[in-house]
Amino acid sequence: MSDHTIFMACLPGFEPLLLAEAQGLGLPGATALPGGVEFTGGLAEVARANRESRLASRVMLRIGEFRAMHLAQLDKRLHKLPWAEWLRPDVPVRVEASCTRSRIYHQKAAAERLERAIADSVGAPIAADGLRVMLRIDDDLATISVDTSGEGLHKRGFKQFTGKAPLRETMAAGFLRQMGYDGTQPVLDPMCGSGTFLLEAAEIAAGLPPGRARSFAFEQFAGVRSLTAAPDISHPPVLRYYGYDRDQGAIQGARANAERAGVADWTSFACQPISALTRPDGPPGLVMVNPPYGGRIGNIGQLYGLYASLGKVLTEQFQGWRVGLVTTDAKLAHTTGLKLDGGPPIPHGGLRVRLFQSGPL
Template sequence: MDDYTIFMACLPGFEPLLLAETQELGFDTSALPGGVEFTGGMAEIARANRESRLASRVLVRIGEFRALHLAQLDKRLRKLPWSDWLRADVPVRVEASCTRSRIYHQKAAAQRVERAITDIVGAPLATDGLRMMLRIDDDLATISMDTSGEGLHKRGFKQFTGKAPLRETMAAGFMRQMGYDGSQPVLDPMCGSGTFLLEAAEIAAGLAPGRGRDFAFEQFAGAAKLHPVPPVSRTPELRYFGYDRDQGAIHGARANAERAGLGDWCQFTCQPISALTRPDMTPGLVMVNPPYGGRIGNIGQLYGLYASLGKVLAEQFQGWRVGLVTTETKLAHATGLKLEAGPVIPHGGLKVRLFQSAPL
């Protein structure tokens, strides 16, 4: 069970970042549209889910073959190693898609997979079961399993989210674009639920992003042989600062940090942009996800906010680098800072970009 194709999906535009991250983790990955691919077994599946900050989910391909009609599909499905992956006491659900193929009835195709699984393994069917995916494209049938369960941006600690939160996987990707390696202090002047700071502190602490949650692969047949990864422990150092004018956001962000075991690494203060001052330490990163018109409010009312932010940063944060996330190039320019635009990344129906500066 160590030579299966594993696909790690990510946000479009993050493929080069995920490729670099997974290679640093020791996986022999290659980039594909929408993610990266490599070969491995259950141990690699577990590490990919627990240790990647950028992957959205991890899929494993358990079979691929040509099928020109339903009888042929049924026959070849029954030759797959279902018992290597599935248990009789764990429900499954099957999703099917058919494009440009002689098998065109998706429901009938899905039923063939369901019958093969129930006949061979005895696993029951349920709408909340392990997700099995059949895709038939140009008569090529590919059967994959979702090994993650909930999306990997759900780390398991951020119970408070606030308005229009940034996904953890997206925050981690933007910080990687900034070259963050855990050694620099990080400040967020509009921190909301604290996503940038929690990701930064976890990286510095050497904590696996998936250490506090469950995964679908833990219900697979071979999961009992896996051993949990011991946590990395490093001495806390206060280098992560969050500010927000909303007291509720500050309380929520602080609680998120405590749940993640990062309370001693992070400091959260309720104050407006106008009161922002630089911490007394070596320059680091200012990471900020301000409101933007498609997300919160009228875009015309936001130019003043961006201008005020840029003025404070220019005056107070010499030597620091700025990473600003927004949908609007004009808003980024309103800061008055020299910002370079990164690739477009989809975010909840919007298209955002990271605008980053050289040291101020």
């Protein structure tokens, strides 16, 4: 496969973080755009982006771009694309089309032309759960892309247990990156739920690629068998990652998630309330916490006491540690009594959350 334009999508607000990650992965020509990062490459770069990016939610491969003023022209140019380079006759596809500000305005008709071109070229069947091929016509410019990821990249394959309103793994990784986490600090979550912050932190410290145990859509491309490989833990963490929750079921679930992820040796979970929280032995690190907030769980009026108690314990017990607190409400964050600076709003389940972080306590 020759070099193509590849787009990694991410949560709005994480574009600068994803750009830094893409540059660290050596993805050629990485440039930040609204909603993600664009770079150039072939199948090797597609595989690297899917398997190793912690922040990307999906990786799209652009396979064609041309002007189309009417349906006959669209049909002719779609048929000229070398579909056999990417698609197989035995792998079903699912097509999607969108038209904005264009002379071709009928999305269903555009999608039918795309289906026909694929069927005539490679004979791939159409199915609702097939490999996703997208046609976007904007201002008469037709762009054709293939989804190389399949399931969203936040689905690492390990977190089978989820608690109430869990953070996606990509969001947890982004907030850790905002805190400057690089795998050399201990991390503690006093309301850990399913353990997302701790799993991400331990995997980063161990150098484990997030996509090491799952499959991707690009593995069904023509001429591809599999580009995944067994992970190599070249530097096992010497630090531990601590999770606490008042819900015993959450602790059991988080522990099982850590076992599946292969990081149980470096994580420790215990059932206890915030009032019992004490500083662990060792150097200071990060306290990462995603407490309940009014738009997510319960009545916001009942949460001020919880946040105040959290701030009191952290102030008394965690001198030298830094705090990252995720919430929708700046008033709740500041109820902790900690000096917190809020980051950009990030969409989460219909809400917009922010990471509020402190300096060393």
